[in-house]
Amino acid sequence: MTGFPSGSRAQARAWHFGMILAGIGVLAPIVSLLGLAAQGSVEHWAHLLDYVLPDAVGQTLLLLAGVGVLSAGLGVGGAWLVTAYDFPFRRTLSWAMLLPLAVPTYIVAYAYLDILHPIGPVQSALRAVLGYDSPRDFRLPDLRNMPGAIVLLGFVLYPYVYLTTRSMFATQAASLLEAARLLGHGPWSTFFRVAVPMARPAVAVGLSLVLLETLNDIGASEFLGIQTLTVSVYSTWVSRSDLAGAAQIALVMLLLAMLLIAAERHGRRRLRYTGSRRTHPVQARRLRGAAAWAATGLAAWPVLVGFGAPAAYLLVQTGEWLLISGAPSPRLLRAGANTVSVSLAATAVTVGLGLVVAWSARIMQRPPRWLRALPRLATLGYALPGTVLAIGLLFPVMGLERGAALAREALGMAPGELILMGTPIALAAAYTIRFLAISVGSIEAGLTRIPSSIEQAARLLGENVNGTLRRIHLPLLRPALATAALLVFVDSMKELPATLLLRPMNFDTLATWLYGEAARGSYEEGAIAALGIVLAGLIPVILLARMHNRKTA
Amino acid sequence: MTSPFPPTSRLARRLATLAIGLPLLAASAAMAAEVNLYTTREPKLIEPLLNAYTQQSGVKVNTVFVKDGLLERVKAEGAQSPADVLMTVDIGNLLDLVDGGVTQPIQSEALNAVIPANLRGADGQWYTLSLRDRVAYVAKDLDIQALHYEDFADPKWKGKVCIRSGQHPYNTALIAALIAHDGAEATEQWLRGVKANLGRPATGGDRDVARDILGGICDIGIANAYYVGRMKNAPQDSDSYKWGEAIKVIRPTFKDSKGTHVNISGAAVAKHAPHQAEAIQLLEYLVSDEAQSLYAKANYEYPVKAGVELDPVVASFGALQVDELPLTEIARHRKLASELVDKVGLNR
Numbered sequence: 001m002t003g004f005p006s007g008s009r010a011q012a013r014a015w016h017f018g019m020i021l022a023g024i025g026v027l028a029p030i031v032s033l034l035g036l037a038a039q040g041s042v043e044h045w046a047h048l049l050d051y052v053l054p055d056a057v058g059q060t061l062l063l064l065a066g067v068g069v070l071s072a073g074l075g076v077g078g079a080w081l082v083t084a085y086d087f088p089f090r091r092t093l094s095w096a097m098l099l100p101l102a103v104p105t106y107i108v109a110y111a112y113l114d115i116l117h118p119i120g121p122v123q124s125a126l127r128a129v130l131g132y133d134s135p136r137d138f139r140l141p142d143l144r145n146m147p148g149a150i151v152l153l154g155f156v157l158y159p160y161v162y163l164t165t166r167s168m169f170a171t172q173a174a175s176l177l178e179a180a181r182l183l184g185h186g187p188w189s190t191f192f193r194v195a196v197p198m199a200r201p202a203v204a205v206g207l208s209l210v211l212l213e214t215l216n217d218i219g220a221s222e223f224l225g226i227q228t229l230t231v232s233v234y235s236t237w238v239s240r241s242d243l244a245g246a247a248q249i250a251l252v253m254l255l256l257a258m259l260l261i262a263a264e265r266h267g268r269r270r271l272r273y274t275g276s277r278r279t280h281p282v283q284a285r286r287l288r289g290a291a292a293w294a295a296t297g298l299a300a301w302p303v304l305v306g307f308g309a310p311a312a313y314l315l316v317q318t319g320e321w322l323l324i325s326g327a328p329s330p331r332l333l334r335a336g337a338n339t340v341s342v343s344l345a346a347t348a349v350t351v352g353l354g355l356v357v358a359w360s361a362r363i364m365q366r367p368p369r370w371l372r373a374l375p376r377l378a379t380l381g382y383a384l385p386g387t388v389l390a391i392g393l394l395f396p397v398m399g400l401e402r403g404a405a406l407a408r409e410a411l412g413m414a415p416g417e418l419i420l421m422g423t424p425i426a427l428a429a430a431y432t433i434r435f436l437a438i439s440v441g442s443i444e445a446g447l448t449r450i451p452s453s454i455e456q457a458a459r460l461l462g463e464n465v466n467g468t469l470r471r472i473h474l475p476l477l478r479p480a481l482a483t484a485a486l487l488v489f490v491d492s493m494k495e496l497p498a499t500l501l502l503r504p505m506n507f508d509t510l511a512t513w514l515y516g517e518a519a520r521g522s523y524e525e526g527a528i529a530a531l532g533i534v535l536a537g538l539i540p541v542i543l544l545a546r547m548h549n550r551k552t553a
Numbered sequence: 554m555t556s557p558f559p560p561t562s563r564l565a566r567r568l569a570t571l572a573i574g575l576p577l578l579a580a581s582a583a584m585a586a587e588v589n590l591y592t593t594r595e596p597k598l599i600e601p602l603l604n605a606y607t608q609q610s611g612v613k614v615n616t617v618f619v620k621d622g623l624l625e626r627v628k629a630e631g632a633q634s635p636a637d638v639l640m641t642v643d644i645g646n647l648l649d650l651v652d653g654g655v656t657q658p659i660q661s662e663a664l665n666a667v668i669p670a671n672l673r674g675a676d677g678q679w680y681t682l683s684l685r686d687r688v689a690y691v692a693k694d695l696d697i698q699a700l701h702y703e704d705f706a707d708p709k710w711k712g713k714v715c716i717r718s719g720q721h722p723y724n725t726a727l728i729a730a731l732i733a734h735d736g737a738e739a740t741e742q743w744l745r746g747v748k749a750n751l752g753r754p755a756t757g758g759d760r761d762v763a764r765d766i767l768g769g770i771c772d773i774g775i776a777n778a779y780y781v782g783r784m785k786n787a788p789q790d791s792d793s794y795k796w797g798e799a800i801k802v803i804r805p806t807f808k809d810s811k812g813t814h815v816n817i818s819g820a821a822v823a824k825h826a827p828h829q830a831e832a833i834q835l836l837e838y839l840v841s842d843e844a845q846s847l848y849a850k851a852n853y854e855y856p857v858k859a860g861v862e863l864d865p866v867v868a869s870f871g872a873l874q875v876d877e878l879p880l881t882e883i884a885r886h887r888k889l890a891s892e893l894v895d896k897v898g899l900n901r
Contacts, residue, residue: 047892047895047896050896051892051895051896051898052895055898055901113757117764117768118768118769118770119764119767119768119795134769135767135768135769135770136769137769139768139769139770142753142770144753144754144756144757145754222718222756223756223757224754224756225753225754225755225756225900227900227901231900232895234621234720235720235891235894235895237621238621238720238722239720239722239725239887239888239890239891239894240887240888240891240892241645241649241887241888243625324788387621387622390622391622391625394622394625394626394629395629397629398629398630398631398633401630401633402631402633405633417635418630418633418635421630422635497620497621500618500619500620500621501619501620501621501622501625501626503617504617505589505615505616505617505635506615506616506617507617512618515620516595516596516597516618518758519595519620520595520597520598
């Protein structure tokens with residue numbers, strides 16, 4: 001069946017079995033949500049249709065459209081700028097543009113509200129310059145509205161687009177760019193008629209991550225006063241104690257997200273990376289004088305807004321706090337250690353499973369329809385709000401716990417504590433299910449650049465499925481695997497809602513610590529935890545950037 | 554040196570020991586004096602109380618802070634749940650736990666003696682630990698001495714009112730109380746009036762009300778009183794202190810009553826509590842003089858026990874006259890309150 005030599009059939013079966021297991025893991029919480037949704041009545045839909053949904057759908061679509069356009073513009077524009085042109089600080093900026101990835105959206109929202117508040121540094125300085133005494137006499141428009149939310153989310157999330165687009169430009173753009181230049185296209189015409197169309201598949205990958213993040217964002221949107229669909233899931237559940245109703249809305253949203261993903265795949269079904277040819281890197285055109293510095297400014301702008309200002313704000317706040325209170329407490333340091341270790345564990349499992357799913361799909365020949373859909377299903381976890389996913393996960397996890405308790409009883413052992421919920425295992429499982437989409441996506445993208453002729457060659461030379469993977473694909477996939485690992489790690493570290501619900505007792509991560517500080521209204525101490533998240537996220541982001549730079553150099 | 558076992562079987566024995574030993578270890582840990590607290594309240598706020606309890610009783614307190622989904626988690630954990638004490642900062646959430654069947658009735662003379670009958674479940678399923686009055690923050694230089702909650706809808710405050718999300722439990726409880734006092738129709742009108750008066754979207758936290766009053770965005774707002782204790786007791790050069798200094802507190806009343814709306818922080822013993830005795834002991838400690846005084850002086854909440862000395866900032870607001878409406882009545886209207894917020898579009 002597989003066309004590989006002896007032993008391969010059994011090996012392929014093992015891969016498929018692994019893929020099915022991963023699929024079951026992802027489907028388990030969704031099935032339990034379906035169960036929950038089925039228990040509820042549908043009465044509340046009349047209320048929702050009359051008073052909530054028209055507005056929430058409109059706001060959600062507006063937010064998605066705004067963030068989508070802004071992050072695509074920043075991501076593609078930035079990627080093109082650092083690929084096609086040379087200007088001062090280009091090398092630094094080409095990795096610095098990834099930095100906003102390290103900052104969770106809710107931290108950016110907090111920080112900007114403080115920076116731009118009428119009594120914050122910017123407006124205070126402005127008043128001093130203009131000669132006003134009180135914010136009652138002069139103040140700028142408030143940040144807590146739709147434009148504010150679009151700008152903040154756009155500037156924080158654009159790196160997903162930048163990352164995917166840039167590696168595409170770096171490896172594929174050279175010949176087309178040269179052709180365009182030879183044919184006399186100017187810089188703008190080259191950008192819009194060559195770069196943008198060429199980038200479409202890469203933009204689609206990055207943009208779908210941006211849009212799903214935006215759709216499921218609760219911290220920043222709610223803080224900025226935007227009533228999205230996700231926010232209405234929360235008020236149905238929390239304020240009206242109607243979990244079944246909330247599950248119903250969440251599942252409808254999931255359907256929308258699936259349509260989004262399907263549309264994205266449909267849109268690029270005929271688009272293929274050329275891949276097989278090893279092309280030379282793009283010859284960047286050196287800019288001079290004012291144009292060069294304008295380019296520097298243009299590329300630096302998103303970094304300053306998405307990372308520089310909030311990070312500087314956190315540094316100042318942390319500095320002030322350390323002056324008052326001395327060193328960070330041992331418990332905060334332990335929260336840092338917890339964050340890193342549980343995120344690392346989740347990353348290892350997520351990337352491993354991602355490889356299983358992607359490789360299994362790759363070696364599948366004439367698969368049944370339902371099996372072909374599995375890799376797509378594996379990405380569902382990312383399309384649900386974190387808390388909803390966590391609620392869905394509670395039931396299967398506790399099913400396993402009960403099984404373990406029964407087993408212990410049957411063996412005549414004392415009933416122990418909870419194995420999954422009493423340890424961070426349930427948490428790591430939640431991260432894995434949530435971020436499997438990122439890992440499968442990155443690895444699949446990596447695999448599509450490896451032509452299938454290589455597998456045929458390996459097969460002819462007598463190599464089996466596992467040997468082919470080990471000796472040929474894994475080495476070629478290394479950059480894709482590293483990208484997957486780093487993105488999953490950073491996202492796990494920032495994860496808040498599922499962490500709050502599924503963690504064991506006496507267990508803090510930096511994100512829950514920060515949330516706790518914010519919940520009791522001591523932002524100053526929260527700043528140090530926020531800075532911890534940013535710093536710990538910085539390391540993988542810089543590694544990621546160095547890797548991409550090496551690849552392009 | 555020869556081992557009595559060949560290497561593989563030694564490994565097998567070790568694994569077997571581990572497999573048997575781990576659950577035993579866990580079981581023995583469960584038998585040591587400890588009590589497990591699941592809370593929707595940030596545990597660091599009550600840490601001084603828990604530490605004092607541990608010192609006095611030798612019982613270790615393990616905590617997990619769950620924001621949303623406390624009921625769902627305890628329900629799912631079922632009979633295996635390690636939870637002993639469940640704590641919330643909203644009467645609605647507390648009664649949800651009772652209705653969800655994850656609490657158990659307990660008998661305690663000590664609790665019954667301290668907590669007034671209207672602030673605990675008749676069957677011993679839930680208990681109030683502290684009171685949290687929802688008050689008006691008013692720009693310091695405004696000449697107002699008294700307010701009704703109904704006044705926040707007065708058009709004279711157009712563009713001058715600050716409040717957090719209408720769907721936050723603190724606000725749904727207040728709106729539910731308004732429904733009980735003035736009726737659903739009048740409350741809907743009130744919400745429309747408040748919406749028209751908003752100086753910025755209904756979002757953020759209670760402390761943002763003070764900050765936005767300092768920032769000139771609003772003149773009056775609705776928020777919990779204890780935040781003012783925290784802000785005014787903060788270090789003098791901190792931002793919090795400046796926010797707190799920008800406002801004064803007025804305890805509003807309803808038009809048809811002399812009382813101020815109060816929500817509670819409260820607790821219940823979990824249905825499958827493995828340490829039931831310690832759980833009751835912890836609750837009893839939390840209403841002792843010492844703990845109630847810590848609530849008042851470290852958290853600036855209003856003690857449920859009468860006669861406990863207040864923090865000077867809180868004492869400066871005067872004696873708290875609690876609205877006579879039973880808490881269960883407030884919880885009953887919560888769903889309608891939340892629906893009215895949607896209907897009026899307060900958060901839009």
